[in-house]
């Protein structure tokens with residue numbers, strides 16, 4: 001009997017269940033009380049980990065709190081630097097809540113004060129484990145019990161806060177929904193986060209009309225991307241990753257799995273391409289031949305790329321890029337999306353593409 005229940009609960013949620021989940025999520029944004037940005041960070045962390053941790057169909061997913069804390073550190077790392085809307089104006093660290101600054105910023109600033117300038121250096125520092133532990137404890141105390149509190153009552157649809165300790169367990173079906181609606185959730189959360197920072201009175205003198213706020217909050221500075229180009233250009237034999245023609249101009253650093261689907265700068269997701277090819281590909285997944293070339297490159301050069309880009313401050317977690325790619329193509333097959341084969345050439349995705357993942 002137990003086995004039957006287990007296999008039934010691992011089935012993919014049906015369309016009705018997916019709609020019900022989206023309704024709950026919509027309520028969370030409309031009725032949830034966002035007194036700091038912690039709830040946005042927790043939602044983003046759960047959404048990304050649902051992709052990055054192995055899991056099947058509609059089953060529950062157990063996430064170590066340490067990994068959730070690692071996500072918080074990653075999100076707030078860029079944001080723990082002073083921001084200025086213009087070169088002449090005030091600058092300072094943006095307030096992430098209406099009271100005292102959130103504790104996570106304090107933990108990360110303490111690491112920066114030790115002379116650490118990149119997140120990958122921070123991760124290798126002897127203080128890192130205790131920083132993660134402190135962040136995990138804060139996440140357990142603050143957003144975990146409050147995230148699902150809507151209009152004063154608790155609606156448990158993501159995880160049961162009472163069971164959160166060293167791990168947080170996503171209820172059956174939740175990881176599936178987070179994977180399926182990833183792009184949508186990412187956009188909602190980031191828009192909410194930017195809006196919170198902009199409308200927080202304590203940030204008024206810093207933010208002004210700064211149009212680059214979203215980029216500051218979530219994107220790697222351009223200077224760091226220049227290092228990606230320097231590394232990839234000789235590795236690709238100064239050819240465009242996609243069309244394989246000579247790259248005589250300055251190439252575009254492209255996200256192989258498009259940023260719109262997975263907005264995170266991981267080392268092995270970068271390729272160098274002609275501006276024309278990159279622009280034409282837009283937010284589409286690349287076709288099977290490109291996917292095979294990318295998988296081959298990562299099998300052959302992955303360790304070199306990851307090692308060198310880690311020194312430049314980029315994150316690389318063994319296996320994560322592969323997990324993300326397999327998720328993106330699986331969802332693409334399920335939705336029957338168009339894939340990009342080359343300039344002016346798109347075709348409907350073939351289910352055979354999944355064979356590339358073995």
Ligand SMILES: [Zn+2]
Nearest residue numbers: 240243274277
């Ligand atoms: Zn090209």
